[in-house]
Amino acid sequence: MTHSMATDDDIFEALRLELRRGSLILAVLGQLRSEHYGYTLRKALGDTGVEIDEGALYPMLRRLETQGLLTSEWREEEKRNKRFYRLSDQGRAVLARLTDEWRSLNTAVTDILRGEP
Numbered sequence: 018m019t020h021s022m023a024t025d026d027d028i029f030e031a032l033r034l035e036l037r038r039g040s041l042i043l044a045v046l047g048q049l050r051s052e053h054y055g056y057t058l059r060k061a062l063g064d065t066g067v068e069i070d071e072g073a074l075y076p077m078l079r080r081l082e083t084q085g086l087l088t089s090e091w092r093e094e095e096k097r098n099k100r101f102y103r104l105s106d107q108g109r110a111v112l113a114r115l116t117d118e119w120r121s122l123n124t125a126v127t128d129i130l131r132g133e134p
Contacts (some may be wrong), residue, residue: 041069043119046104046112049087077084077103086111088126 023031048058055075062069069077081087086108089100098133104112 024132038085041067041073042077042081042110043079043115044113045069045074046086046108049104050068050104052101052103054101058102066119 025118044062044065045058048061053061055071055078058078059069059071059074078089082089083103086105086107087102089102091098091100093099
């Protein structure tokens with residue numbers, strides 16, 4: 018019986034997605050310091066080079082709201098109802114702590130990677 022070996026591309030893609038997952042949450046929380054609805058949030062993230070598809074974004078927004086980090090409300094804009102999201106007070110506090118953690122980890126990893134031959 019032969020085992021199919023994962024290609025370098027398969028391994029890279031799995032690890033890339035894992036690496037992005039936490040970073041995307043941080044980017045979404047950071048972007049929601051000001052209010053957005055889904056489309057403008059995706060666009061603002063994309064404009065900074067952080068691409069996220071709708072299939073990942075909306076479940077993430079719902080989960081973050083369930084965790085108490087976001088608040089949302091439906092409002093009519095351009096004759097359409099849109100759900101606007103923003104950080105809650107708890108979300109701001111958690112974002113501040115995550116930002117400190119991110120900066121510390123990023124500095125450490127950068128130092129480690131610089132040391133490679």
